[in-house]
Amino acid sequence: MSTLIQKKICLLGDFSxxxxxxxxxxVYNRFSERxxxxxxxxxxxxxxxxxxxxxxxxxxxxxxxSEEFTGVQSSYIQGAKGAIFVCDLTRPKTLESxxxxxxxxxxxxxxxxxxxxxxxxxxxxxxKIDRYSLExxxxxxxxxxxxTTSAKTGRNVESIFExxxxxxx
Ligand code: G3D
Ligand code: MG
Numbered sequence: 149m150s151t152l153i154q155k156k157i158c159l160l161g162d163f164s165x166x167x168x169x170x171x172x173x174x175v176y177n178r179f180s181e182r183x184x185x186x187x188x189x190x191x192x193x194x195x196x197x198x199x200x201x202x203x204x205x206x207x208x209x210x211x212x213x214s215e216e217f218t219g220v221q222s223s224y225i226q227g228a229k230g231a232i233f234v235c236d237l238t239r240p241k242t243l244e245s246x247x248x249x250x251x252x253x254x255x256x257x258x259x260x261x262x263x264x265x266x267x268x269x270x271x272x273x274x275x276k277i278d279r280y281s282l283e284x285x286x287x288x289x290x291x292x293x294x295x296t297t298s299a300k301t302g303r304n305v306e307s308i309f310e311x312x313x314x315x316x317x
């Protein structure tokens with residue numbers, strides 16, 4: 149008999165780091181050059197076959213545009229079984245911000261697995277965060293995987309979602 153499991157994960161990170169683009173890339177395999185700021189929360193679903201017996205539906209919660217200013221609502225985090233922390237490799241401040249999201253996560257749902265993502269690797273010449281800084285930051289969280297991605301080219305996007313998904317079953 150096959151089993152279907154459903155789990156919520158949420159993306160956390162400052163405005164414009166690429167949370168929506170990473171979700172779009174993973175779920176629909178597309179990148180939208182035009183940025184449309186949405187209000188509220190978007191929930192996307194993607195099925196991952198873990199084994200012949202187990203399929204995992206991940207419900208990916210993505211935030212609206214103003215999180216940088218208002219902070220994250222606890223209802224956004226509540227019930228999440230995993231989180232993807234996203235920073236923009238061209239903006240070091242977005243890496244520092246992750247501690248703030250981690251505190252909110254720890255208050256709402258402690259000890260869930262976190263995947264740490266440095267996004268926008270395609271902008272190589274503008275990247276200001278190195279691997280060492282990412283790893284140093286990762287040690288402050290319950291990090292299960294660290295990677296650098298490009299939602300634009302698709303580099304490493306699928307593998308990081310899948311690494312987190314495997315932790316959930
Ligand atoms: P957010 O959901 O975290 O707020 P978005 O971020 O996914 O809306 O992305 C913010 C901006 O960064 C968008 O550009 C988007 O196209 C761009 N972006 C996201 N990921 C990448 C990436 O991997 N590489 C590059 N080069 N750009 C990326 P605009 O200009 O529309 O604001
Ligand atoms: Mg967004």
